[in-house]
Amino acid sequence: METVVSGIRSTGKLHLGNYYGALSNFVKMQEEYNCFFFIADLHSLTTHPTPGDLRRTVRQVVVEYLAAGIDPEKSTIYVQSDVPQVAELYLYMNMNAYLGELERATAFKDKVRANPDNVNAGLLTYPVLMACDILIHHATKVPVGKDQEQHLEMTRTFGNRFNRLYEVDYFKESFAFSYSDKLVKIPGLDGQGKMGKSNGDASCVYLSDSPEIIRKKVMRAVSDSGPTIENQPKPESIQNLFDLMKVVSSADTYKHFDNLYNTCAIRYGDFKKQLAEDMVLATEPVRSRIEEISADEDYLSKVIKLGAEKAAASADRTIKDVREIIGLKKI
Numbered sequence: 182m183e184t185v186v187s188g189i190r191s192t193g194k195l196h197l198g199n200y201y202g203a204l205s206n207f208v209k210m211q212e213e214y215n216c217f218f219f220i221a222d223l224h225s226l227t228t229h230p231t232p233g234d235l236r237r238t239v240r241q242v243v244v245e246y247l248a249a250g251i252d253p254e255k256s257t258i259y260v261q262s263d264v265p266q267v268a269e270l271y272l273y274m275n276m277n278a279y280l281g282e283l284e285r286a287t288a289f290k291d292k293v294r295a296n297p298d299n300v301n302a303g304l305l306t307y308p309v310l311m312a313c314d315i316l317i318h319h320a321t322k323v324p325v326g327k328d329q330e331q332h333l334e335m336t337r338t339f340g341n342r343f344n345r346l347y348e349v350d351y352f353k354e355s356f357a358f359s360y361s362d363k364l365v366k367i368p369g370l371d372g373q374g375k376m377g378k379s380n381g382d383a384s385c386v387y388l389s390d391s392p393e394i395i396r397k398k399v400m401r402a403v404s405d406s407g408p409t410i411e412n413q414p415k416p417e418s419i420q421n422l423f424d425l426m427k428v429v430s431s432a433d434t435y436k437h438f439d440n441l442y443n444t445c446a447i448r449y450g451d452f453k454k455q456l457a458e459d460m461v462l463a464t465e466p467v468r469s470r471i472e473e474i475s476a477d478e479d480y481l482s483k484v485i486k487l488g489a490e491k492a493a494a495s496a497d498r499t500i501k502d503v504r505e506i507i508g509l510k511k512i
């Protein structure tokens with residue numbers, strides 16, 4: 182059976198981008214594959230959360246994984262830092278990741294532009310740690326959103342380079358995965374770019390947002406004064422709302438509003454109302470379980486403990502092999 186690995190950083194509540202780009206695929210994949218889903222707490226250290234915030238956000242992601250339907254009996258759910266073998270592999274793999282290729286990574290360049298005062302080494306080597314998350318379990322499929330595609334390419338580069346350097350056929354190649362034909366990029370409500378916490382709370386619809394909050398955010402989403410010429414391409418802010426509708430609404434609903442747009446008969450108030458109601462419906466199954474799961478402290482700690490044991494056992498086999506391959510094993 183093929184192995185699947187993916188993770189989400191512990192930076193707070195999960196939004197529709199995380200859900201449609203990653204989490205919804207996790208839930209489906211656990212029926213077919215040997216799955217490891219983790220909370221990337223080490224990756225979130227690049228932005229220096231307070232210890233209290235880190236603990237709270239790790240817990241939040243665990244709760245939302247379970248609320249979305251990841252079943253700890255089928256998948257291994259663990260916290261990245263509970264498996265220190267990953268950090269050890271990261272040290273080894275850093276020796277054959279080169280400055281030039283790390284500096285060229287799009288996500289790194291974006292982070293440097295957005296926050297020039299915090300260009301730390303962890304940020305630069307973020308893709309190396311990510312590669313280790315995947316390589317440590319020999320995964321071949323990695324469910325992620327479009328923004329992570331380049332990191333998967335780098336993972337293949339690092340794994341292949343290791344194989345070449347030590348003349349082994351040890352690490353497998355892994356590929357970004359989505360059930361839709363293309364990797365997903367969910368736009369935000371702010372009229373530009375993808376949904377993401379760094380673009381502000383108003384751009385994100387969180388899985389835990391109440392129906393009232395979802396309605397408020399969608400009604401305030403950036404739009405324009407409406408089309409005046411028939412059958413013209415939509416400006417970005419409107420296209421984004423249609424892209425969101427494509428994900429949360431039925432094909433008929435989408436077609437209906439698309440026709441109205443193309444004939445200049447659309448009323449954005451009605452369009453947004455429909456979009457908001459469909460978002461409320463789409464998030465309902467997850468939202469309704471968050472509170473109940475969050476209250477069950479015993480269950481949460483059991484899930485995390487079991488996951489850590491299973492993930493560490495798998496990681497330990499790899500790290501022992503790697504130590505031997507690179508010659509660290511004692512006589």
Ligand code: TYM
Binds near residue numbers: 199315365367375
């Ligand atoms: P993070 O926390 O930034 O994102 C978690 C997942 O959500 C997806 N995602 C989106 N997908 C579509 N549209 C959006 N607007 C959107 N926003 C976020 C991301 O693509 C990702 O799949 N680096 C990873 C965390 C990670 C990881 C790994 C993933 C660390 N190690 C190993 C896979 C395998 C990340 O992007 O986290």
